[in-house]
Amino acid sequence: xxxxxxxxxxxxAKHPNLFGSGTAYVANRDGGSVxxxxxxxxxxxTTITVEGAPHTPAASPDGRFVYVSDNQxxxxxxxxxxxxxxxxxxxxxxxxxxxxxPWGVVVSPDSRFVYVANSGxxNVSVVDARRLVVTAEVPLSSGGxxxxxxxxxxxAYVRMSSAAKLAIVDLSTNLRVKEIDxxxxxxxxxxxRNKPLALMACPIVxxxxxxxxxxxxxxxxDAITTGGAPDSIxxxxxxxxxxxxxxxxxxxxxxxxxxHTKVLEIPVGQEPRGVKVTDNGLLAVVANSADDTISVIDTxxxxxxxxxxxxxxxxxxxxx
Amino acid sequence: xxxxxxxxxEKVLEAVPDDVADDVEGQHSGYFRHGxxxxxxxxxxxxxxxxxxxxREIKRIAVGNRPLGVAVSPDKRFVYVANTDxxTLSVIDxxxxxxxxxxxxxxxxxxxTFPVGVAVSPDGRFVYVANFTxxNVSVVDARQLVLVTxxxxxxxxxxIRVTPDGNLAYVTMSDVGAGFVGVLDLNANLxxxxxxxxxxxxxxxxxxxxRPLVYFGCTGILGTIGAINTDLAEQSLTSIxxxxxxxxxxxxPSGSIAYVTELNGxxxxxxxxxxHTQVLTITVGDGSRGVKVTDNGLLVVVTNExxxxxxxxDARTNTVAATVPVGGGPTHVDIA
Numbered sequence: 172x173x174x175x176x177x178x179x180x181x182x183x184a185k186h187p188n189l190f191g192s193g194t195a196y197v198a199n200r201d202g203g204s205v206x207x208x209x210x211x212x213x214x215x216x217t218t219i220t221v222e223g224a225p226h227t228p229a230a231s232p233d234g235r236f237v238y239v240s241d242n243q244x245x246x247x248x249x250x251x252x253x254x255x256x257x258x259x260x261x262x263x264x265x266x267x268x269x270x271x272x273p274w275g276v277v278v279s280p281d282s283r284f285v286y287v288a289n290s291g292x293x294n295v296s297v298v299d300a301r302r303l304v305v306t307a308e309v310p311l312s313s314g315g316x317x318x319x320x321x322x323x324x325x326x327a328y329v330r331m332s333s334a335a336k337l338a339i340v341d342l343s344t345n346l347r348v349k350e351i352d353x354x355x356x357x358x359x360x361x362x363x364r365n366k367p368l369a370l371m372a373c374p375i376v377x378x379x380x381x382x383x384x385x386x387x388x389x390x391x392x393d394a395i396t397t398g399g400a401p402d403s404i405x406x407x408x409x410x411x412x413x414x415x416x417x418x419x420x421x422x423x424x425x426x427x428x429x430x431h432t433k434v435l436e437i438p439v440g441q442e443p444r445g446v447k448v449t450d451n452g453l454l455a456v457v458a459n460s461a462d463d464t465i466s467v468i469d470t471x472x473x474x475x476x477x478x479x480x481x482x483x484x485x486x487x488x489x490x491x
Numbered sequence: 492x493x494x495x496x497x498x499x500x501e502k503v504l505e506a507v508p509d510d511v512a513d514d515v516e517g518q519h520s521g522y523f524r525h526g527x528x529x530x531x532x533x534x535x536x537x538x539x540x541x542x543x544x545x546x547r548e549i550k551r552i553a554v555g556n557r558p559l560g561v562a563v564s565p566d567k568r569f570v571y572v573a574n575t576d577x578x579t580l581s582v583i584d585x586x587x588x589x590x591x592x593x594x595x596x597x598x599x600x601x602x603x604t605f606p607v608g609v610a611v612s613p614d615g616r617f618v619y620v621a622n623f624t625x626x627n628v629s630v631v632d633a634r635q636l637v638l639v640t641x642x643x644x645x646x647x648x649x650x651i652r653v654t655p656d657g658n659l660a661y662v663t664m665s666d667v668g669a670g671f672v673g674v675l676d677l678n679a680n681l682x683x684x685x686x687x688x689x690x691x692x693x694x695x696x697x698x699x700x701x702r703p704l705v706y707f708g709c710t711g712i713l714g715t716i717g718a719i720n721t722d723l724a725e726q727s728l729t730s731i732x733x734x735x736x737x738x739x740x741x742x743x744p745s746g747s748i749a750y751v752t753e754l755n756g757x758x759x760x761x762x763x764x765x766x767h768t769q770v771l772t773i774t775v776g777d778g779s780r781g782v783k784v785t786d787n788g789l790l791v792v793v794t795n796e797x798x799x800x801x802x803x804x805d806a807r808t809n810t811v812a813a814t815v816p817v818g819g820g821p822t823h824v825d826i827a
Contacts, residue, residue: 391681429639
């Protein structure tokens with residue numbers, strides 16, 4: 172164990188309420204691996220070596236599996252959270268189905284389906300999580316990047332970044348039902364868990380967030396100014412605070428949703444991309460893509476309580 | 492004993508309609524449960540408090556200059572009044588009938604000029620004030636009595652209502668020669684939709700409590716009412732034609748009837764919601780403007796700006812049961 176790890180463990184010991192925060196799965200895009208980090212001890216448990224370019228991890232709501240898109244090979248990697256090993260690789264190009272450069276991943280609330288947005292092939296692969304095969308595809312009008320699902324599991328929101336549009340997909344028919352004009356740029360979206368609310372990051376030209384009422388599928392007229400290049404968005408469990416990474420800098424923006432205002436900037440590592448809030452709401456975990464670390468933020472104090480070394484080029488992560 | 496009183500009061504209420512017009516005060520001392528009406532007297536900077544059981548003004552409270560919109564909190568403990576000329580919100584204690592606070596809508600970084608409409612969130616925690624000149628909605632924390640944020644609007648704000656789940660607000664807005672209804676997301680406090688409603692002037696709106704329905708009025712050569720389905724935030728393609736231009740609108744508790752005041756007139760119109768038709772005209776006082784229905788659905792209270800009075804209409808007979816003199820230029824009313 173390195174000296175750095177001992178220091179972060181000391182910090183964790185001083186924050187006993189971090190216990191119960193779970194485990195982070197970090198996709199090291201450049202390192203061909205997935206880092207598994209114990210968030211209670213702020214220590215890396217293991218590194219799972221995989222093929223290709225692991226891009227976006229998404230944990231199943233039942234906590235049993237983590238699915239990771241392989242941006243290089245058009246595949247979906249399946250990791251067991253019990254053994255922390257790669258247990259399957261789903262070929263997204265099998266049979267009549269196609270997938271090029273898969274990007275965002277999201278799992279249905281009942282853990283039955285995994286949706287993979289394909290940035291190269293303008294579609295969403297629908298993977299049956301039991302049989303581990305593609306069962307359907309959602310056609311898009313342009314490449315799909317970040318993807319989110321409404322808490323009721325009825326709709327998916329897909330950023331079509333090159334077309335500067337947001338697609339709203341009806342998941343009972345796996346068809347697009349609406350497109351909303353959105354900004355361009357490779358950036359993410361966040362959907363609140365218990366409010367009909369979603370935020371979209373717009374890094375170009377000036378950094379802003381666009382708000383969507385998910386019940387009406389209507390976009391707010393006014394944007395929330397953040398500056399920088401906002402990338403990923405994670406809400407606290409109440410949906411009152413959003414954490415937004417600034418991939419163009421070294422900070423996480425804290426957004427007061429009610430006041431639709433950026434209220435704080437928390438310094439983290441270089442070019443932070445992925446961010447997730449733990450289910451207990453106590454931690455926000457940030458992947459710093461340019462310095463191969465994750466930053467762990469105490470959401471009550473909004474300060475970084477630990478930094479953990481991971482593999483090369485960590486872009487996105489999820490927590491279980 | 493309470494149960495007996497309940498039964499007796501039911502009987503009294505049943506007995507009232509035939510002779511309610513004769514002498515509301517004297518004969519119907521058991522005619523309670525209608526509540527208290529708060530009427531903004533716009534010309535003399537006061538609020539008239541009317542005991543609707545006795546049809547009598549019981550207090551006149553000094554507020555800010557040119558008060559317009561008024562809203563009672565869901566727990567009926569507070570009454571909020573928008574003072575247009577001052578850019579303030581007066582907070583009235585509904586038990587003591589005194590002003591307990593005045594919130595400056597232009598404090599700190601916030602701007603709230605010519606506040607018109609007032610609405611309270613279903614949990615009573617927030618007061619929303621639609622500002623005409625500053626084209627925004629001030630969000631006031633009802634406990635701390637401070638401004639917490641603002642909702643920018645796409646045009647000049649007027650009347651505002653909050654949906655029963657507290658997630659959305661509907662606000663009338665006007666521009667030169669056009670009217671709109673804005674749909675506001677109250678979780679992020681941002682306007683998410685603009686519904687093009689009126690080609691000419693925008694009149695008032697009301698939101699039904701138990702169905703997904705908003706009515707809004709449009710003034711013009713033909714006065715009309717349009718309906719918005721609040722599940723979809725979409726307006727109806729057909730309008731209800733009125734006998735002339737409408738001013739304010741109030742639903743009965745079940746949302747089956749809407750009462751509409753005549754702009755620059757002396758009429759109150761009764762609209763059958765199911766049949767989307769104006770079915771009745773009741774003559775009230777001059778310059779009928781504000782309108783509200785009591786929680787029991789039995790009375791409709793109308794403010795008459797032109798003759799400084801309030802008409803109390805019996806909703807079962809559709810006749811004026813009493814007329815109560817109030818302060819100068821009454822424009823809006825809410826009922827506690």
